[in-house]
Amino acid sequence: MSVITEENVRGENLFQDINAENDDWEPTEIESMCMNCHRNGTTRLLLTKIPFFKEVIVSSFNCDECNWSNTEIQSAGRIQDQGVCYTLRVRTKDDLNREVVKADSATTRIPELDFEIPPFTQKGVLSTIEGLLDRAAAGLEQEQPARREADPEVAEKIEGFIRKLRRLKEVEEEFTLVIEDPSGNSFVENPAAPQRDEALVVSHFKRTLQQDSRLGLRADDDDDDVDEEPAPSDLDTMRGEVLAFATNCPECCAPASTNMKLVQIPHFKEVIIMATNCDRCGHRTNEVKSGGATEALGTKITLRITDVSDMSRDVLKSETCNVAIPELEFELGMGAVCGKFTTLEGLLADVKDLIVSKNPFICGDSGVSDRVAKLRAFGEKIDRIVAGEMQVHVVLDDPAGNSYMQNVYAPDPDPELTTERYARSFEQNEDLGLNDMKTEGYQENQENQETAGGSKED
Known part of the structure; x- marks a missing residue:
């Protein structure tokens, strides 16, 4: 058993490289209490250096009374000046053998599965990529017996996700592993070190105030040095609160208030929801605007309605989106209904209200009997669709690419929902005002025009 002495510290022999030929190097053993049976067990500490990284402390606890064991890794150095993000493209089974140091403050993500392990939900670990996948699957399996009793449907979905997680170890397809650690003390091995690793991207970033607080570097109510941090943008402010501004009611023109909030739609993008309520006449309106730019490609979303439960799907219909129901030979052009974030049932109700209830050509004396x-x-027929008595297709065709329909099977593909990306035609770009929009060389052209104008005056 090795002993930590002052001589070791002065001689800088406390942390040694991992070396199979060093027979004299043994872990430090400490008697400690077992957190399972509350009797005494043994904790072994191994102070070592990871090549091309830094010093770490690997601890392992074992209780001879109840056979409970636990392992953990902690950084032996200070919290780094910047956070670190490792993005690894796993292409072969050899990549699964890469060593990984995952600190407890690190966030682990697999974008292809829309899977994330939040920070401080697991202890730090020294493992491999394969070991991280096994640990994640084991964590999900831990509560499966209780889930099967309480909610078998949810348990079955999680079981399917666990199978997907385990299939990643076969590397039938490439996938991405992202480890983001604000403390800067996580690490992913580069087998080609010190040469560059083509499959691994390492980036550093500056921590936010919230990340400093979670790492214990700043008190929650500490406002010191706030000026040194970048000021939050207007967009960040909008994400955190509901903004209100004065306007007039579109019905009675009385002073009213419009509320606006920036909302992130899962698996899509940010949108701006606006709502106006008039206290005088009771008129209410709501509208949704895209929070992003016009997409490079248009989007066509087709849903085959097979069950009444489809009516509860979330739908974002932008103001540039066309709505069609081919079985009814019905199509609603862009701008007929304002942008909305609602359910499919709500969208169909708006369509019925627009065509039937608010149609001036079927009201009063102007209504022709055949048309009515x-x-x-x-x-x-719309009522029958909402009640689940008719199976039809609902098509959202948005040339701007800013519309969305919920995938209830996410992150798995939805068998009844298809999304197509297409290049816009000249007419669609004309409707969106993109043909006459010039964003490149604008300043240079403006200066040339001013120069030409000055020459004509001379």
């Missing part, structure tokens, strides 16, 4: 009957029959 035809439109009312259309409204009845």
Whole structure:
């Protein structure tokens, strides 16, 4: 058993490289209490250096009374000046053998599965990529017996996800592993070190105030040195609160207030929800605007309605989106209904309201009997679709690419939902005002025009 002495510390022999030929090097053993049976067990500490990284402390506890064991790794150095993010593209089974140091403050993500392990939910570990996958699967399996009793459907979905997680070890397809650690003390091995690793991208970033607080570097109520941090942008402010501004009611023109909030839609993007409520006449309106730019490609979303439960799917319909129901030979152009974030049932109700209830050509004396009957029959078909009595397709065609329909099977593919990306036509770009929009060399052209104008005046 090795002993930590002052001579070791002065001689800088406390941390030694991992070397199989060093027979004299043994872990430090400390008697400590078992947290399972509360009797005494043994903790072994190994102080070592990871090549091309830094010093770490590997601890292992074992209790001879109840056979409970636990392992943990801690950084022996200080918290680094910057956080670190490792992005590894796993291409072969050899990549699964890479050594990994995952600190407890690190976030682990697999984007292809939309899977994330939040920080401080697991202890630090010295393992391999394969070991991280096994540990994640074991963590999900831990509560499966209780889930099967309480909610068998959820348990079955998690079981399917666990199988996907384990299939990653076969590396049938490439996948990405991201380890982001604000403390800067996590590490992913580069087998080609000191040469560059083509499959591994390492980036560093500056910690936020919240990350400093979680690492214990700043008190929650500590406002010192706030000026040294970058000031939050207007967009960050909008994400955290509801903004209100004065406006007029579109019905009675009385002073009213419009509320606005930036909302992140899961598996999609940010949108701006605006709502106006008039206290005088009771008029209410709500509208959704895309929080991002026009996409490079248009989006066509097709849903085959097979069950009444499809009516509860979330739908984002932008103001540039066309709505079609091919079985009813119905199509609603862009701008007919304002942008909305609602459910599929709510969208169909708006369509019925627009075509049947608010149609001026079927109201009063202006209504022709044949037209009235035809439109009312259309409204009845919408009611049957909402009730699940008709199986039809609902198509959202948005040239701007800013519309969305919920995938209830996420992160798995939805068998009834298809999403197509397509290049916009000249007419669609014209409708969106993109053909006459110039964003490159604008300043240079403006200066040339001013120079030409000055020459003509001379």
